[in-house]
Amino acid sequence: MTSTMPDTTAAAPTPKSPGRRTDLRSRGEPALWGLGGALAIGVTMILGFLALVLANGIATFIPKPITVVTEIGGTVTAGEPFRSEVFKPTPDVIAALSPEWQARIDAADGFARRTLYRVGNFDLYGEDFRWIPDYAVATFAQPKSLMFVERMEWGPFVGTVKGFKLDGADQIFTGLDDPKFAKIHDESRARAREIRTIERSRISDINHTLESARLELRKIEMQSGRSSSAYAAAEAGLTSRSTALQREYDTLAAEVQKLREANATNTLTLADIGGREKLIEFSALVRLYPANDMNFVQKLRVYFLRWGEFLTGEPREANTEGGVFPAIFGTAAMTLLMVIVVAPFGVITALYLREYAKQGRLVSFVRISVNNLAGVPSIVYGVFGLGFFAYVLGGSIDALFYPERLPNPTFGTGGLLWSALTLALLTVPVVIVATEEALAAVPRSMREGSLASGASKWQTIRYIVLPRAMPGIMTGVILAMARGAGEVAPLMLVGVVKLAPELPIDGIFPFVHLERSFMHLGFHIFDVGFQSRNAEAGKPMVFVTTVLLIGLVTIINATAIIMRNRLKKRFAGSQF
């Protein structure tokens, strides 16, 4: 204070008023503006990111109208307008245009506009998207008869319905409200689902029994050799069993064949805008809608049906279509498994460090090491997980418990368990640090009170300290979970794959298959965005999947936060 006084008086003679400046600074005004500005920038960036993802992701499934473009040369294209941009046509292109267009392009400084149409029909055209510049267009039209057809294979079809066949007999297509049309579609889809159930559960059971019998035989062979009596008995058993199973399999296969044949007689003839026809089975038809002839409710219905398919379906066509259910399931299962591992480990470590260990050089060294662990790049954890968990631990498990399956690895390759353990390692520092802070925040007086009443140290920790530290511990676990659910890089090494429709939990003993590889939403985003054949069609799916991943993390976090708040309330009354 005394040192600034002469300063102010010295500055007083200048005509400008430094007094106000000092005033501002002393009120902390610049710092306030700086902090507020930083916050505003941060919030804007987050909101902008969320808005971008949400706007793109939510709009993806809205059914769009189909435009028929007739070009001046006579070429006709039908498709959904996808996006448009301005570009600079080359001089020779401009020279060939009509004077009117030349003048228009000239007026726009040599720029013209073009639009990208999603034309579909990849099986007929060999391309799914086409650019059409405005100057090439003769007429636009939006005929009501045009249908957008979503198929199981080859991506969408844009065109008209020529007719359909019911049990092999030709029918005339009068419109989508024809009850016969809806009926065969439903029946065909039901048959397709039945085929799937038979194949998925019953045939799969037979194959599974056969395979385990074969493995059992191989095990006996490895233990007692080919010439032993046990092997001969087991071999005879396998032969008789496999004949019985084969018979059962044949009946089921015949059943499936019958259903397939029934489906083959119900077909739909589609024609593209140029009149080229394409025959598809009703069972391969996901849905079709007249894109230019729908009211709001019908559009909404298609929109929600598409969301439903996306959330509950399996991926098709190398992940670019269909749903992401296996990825949702895999992400959730892996995150939960990780929490089950990381929470006890982190809490126990922190308890020891804070409550039992003698505070000294060694403990602070351990603490620094733990904090440093949080800064190790995640891919390093991935390499460690692959090298240690999968190859060393998994390899030994295979050699000990599954020798009959070798050389095919069971645990000796990436899988759900190894991924969860790797992520647990990655997130354990977060839990340790948070738990230590929470333990430190429990007032000393409470511990002393407990000890004075005759409780042992463990009883004090168990009944006094831990419950009060619980909300803080939960915060650590929530942070760990959020980090774990969004992490992709290490998972690519230890168990996440592009395609694994088999869920890690199913009806086959032992029900939970920790050794299985799984799909993950984060990796799905990477895969669809950077690895799919058609990057253009994949882009909207990237946004939808991102929305989903953000949603999933929000749900997991919200659940944990609600749990934490309940805990907090429970102890709110007992705090002094």
Next chain:
Amino acid sequence: MLKTFAGALAVAAALAVPGAQALDVDPALKDYKKSAGVEGSLKSVGSDTLNNLMALWAEGFAKEYPSVKIEIEGKGSGTAPPALIGGTAQFGPMSRPMKAGELDDFEKKYGYKPTAVRVAVDALAVFVNKDNPIKCLSLTQLDAMFSKTRKKGGKEDIKTWGQLGATGEWATKPISLYGRNSASGTYGYFKEVGLGDGDYKDSVKEQPGSSAVVQGIASDKFAIGYSGVGYKTADVRIVPLSAKDGGACFDASSDNAYAGDFPITRFLYVYVNAKPGTKIDPLRAEFVKFVFSKQGQTGVIKDGFFPIPSAIAGQDLKAIGVE
């Protein structure tokens, strides 16, 4: 490499030249018939170019055998040999043939060499942005653009589009180069055939996936890059190529690929651990059979590559002891 490719196809090409417009599989290929008792799990580790194709085959195969578990991993052809040697994968898809060193490593462990199954034909396309005016490029010019060693004998380093004859705003614009990362078989193949085993320039932007190369070119007007023909989108254009300066230019069409006219045509492979003279297990055998069936090769068309003629399919099936 190029010669062996052309030679292998020369016999088959005459038999099966698909139609010019809608590509179709060789009618001599068989329909897939499923057999009983196929169960177990398959894992494929390898090429990123073949990633989608393997996924399509896995989907088709899983339709026939719902209880078979198939996992696909595709981070680059370089990851296939270690996975096959370590036994962590049954299939090693690769977009280039194995190198001598990789073959030796495999032989050291198993006593025989892995078997290469040729599953599809790919014209390794050179992509430019859709607005690019370039009509044709020779391999020599490509080498002069991508390589700092210029083994193909280009006289000067090509740095701008003007050096390739482009006019107007293109004349002074520098060429922006896109390529694959070094784990990729596409990287290796382009280096061998396109650059004559020379070195890439440091300015080549290495991308983690085939599709990423195409996306990069789509958003960068002055870009050029190489990737599998199946990854073409509406935002990029494939440049016709000639083998020599001033030679005839060929588009990356299926006909030119089969005839061997397109200068950087290659086979895509799946490597299998098959002991010569023995039959491989039914699960893998059925998968390879599926790949060479009508359904499997339709998947190749679906993914934008060119299907294999039945003559080659027959040879390769025999090589792994499958009838």
